[in-house]
Amino acid sequence: MATADHVKALIKSHADGDEERFYAIAMQVAAGAARQGHTKFAKDLRDLVDRIKSHDQFNSPGQKTKPVPIVQPRGELSGLLIASYPNVRFSEMALDDSIKNRLERILLEQRQREELRAHGMSxxxxxxxxxxxGTGKTMTASTLAGELGIPLFTIQLDGLITRYLGETAAKLRLIFESIQQTRAVYFFDEFDALGSERTSQNEVGEIRRVLNSFLQFLEQDDSDSIVAGATNHPQILDRALFRRFDSVIEYQLPSPEISEQVMRGRLALLDTSQVNWPDVLEAGKGLSHSDLTRACEHAAKNAILQRHSNISSDDLVDALRDRHAIHR
Structure with missing residues (x-):
């Protein structure tokens, strides 16, 4: 496993921007782990290094995205946008292959956007x-920002939507001006609060006007930013919205295979050799990625507080049942 010298060398090479040296040291760590019998860790580390290096080689020199400083919203935008700079990667997410393939395609097009635009395409x-x-919508927005090295701006809908005529549309215009000026991922969470069906009898006229404004702004937007909305209730969205988006991605509750991947990943630092996975997966049926993660955290805390090095199936099953009880 990694020695103190390896860790120091990794940090120094990263600080110096010496990628080749960084990768070489990582491969030394993998080789040392393999000699000590940690074959899975060694293989995972080698695969990770190979994947990153091949990704860097795939991008042409002019297309590599360098981290940019977080732009903190000022003035009126400070009450509308929350800025963050995520470092999440898709390798940390447990998603089914269909979603993963679509997200990888989005990243590919974003990284090659100049070439696409040179051919008249967006x-x-x-x-x-x-x-x-809890199925990964918000985390996907963070991961897109992390993979592309750009900020994530989360729109605060409570600051955007007001009861005063015309004020919400004016604030929305400010957000789309920022979308044009500052490349980032702009994330509208709980999007149904903004994009509900215009013919709904429960909607006030102001919201209908705001939705019309949003549709116009979105259609006219030709920036380099990513605009993403997320909703738990697609059935109440205005039908016209779906035509304005380039891609609609549907997230499902995790399959047993994905559920096991989520739980094993969250418990990776503890001994799970005694876990009866068929029983645990049965108890976790119908829970989201987020619920599974929280159940694992609860079981892990129990093990740590009781000074156990291993996770028991009973603790995991009890924690999963507690998550089911919350949703009843």
Missing amino acids: PIRKLLFVGAP
């Missing part, structure tokens, strides 16, 4: 995420 950049709570 990259996929207007996205709508739909699905049950």
Whole structure:
């Protein structure tokens, strides 16, 4: 495994921007782990290094995205946008292959956007995420920003939507001006609060006007930013919205295979050799990625507080049942 010298060398090479040295040291760590019998860790580390290096080689020199400083919203925008700079990667997410393939295509087009534009085409950049709570919609927005090295701006709908005539549309215009000026991922969470059906009898005239404004702004937007909305209730969205988005991605509750991947990943630092996975997966049926993660965290805390090095099936099953009880 990694020695103190390896860790120091990794940090120094990263600080110096010496990628080749960084990768070489990582491969030394993998080789040392393999000699000590940690074959899975060694293989995972080698695969990760190979994947990153091949990704860097795939991007042409002019297309590599360098981290940019977080632009903190000022003035009126400070009450409308929350800025962050995520470092999440898709390798950390447990998603089914169909979603993973679509997200990889989005990243490919974004990384090659200049080449696409040179041929009169635009990259996929207007996205709508739909699905049950806790299935990865918000994390996807963070991961897109992390993979592309750009900020994530989350729109605060409570600051955007007001009861005063015309004020919400004016604030929306400010957001789309920022979308044009500052490349980032702009994330409208709980999008149904803004995009509900215009013919709904429960909607006030102001919201209908705001939705009309949003549709116009979105259609006219030709920036380099990514605009993403997420909703748990796609059935109440205005039908016209779906035509304005380049891609609508539907998130499902995890399959047993994905559920096991989520739980094993969250418990990776603890001994799970005694876990009866068929029983645990049965108890976790119908839970979201987020619920599975929280159940694992609860079981892990129990093990740590009781000074156990291993996770028991009973603790995991009890924690999963507690998550089911919350949703009843």
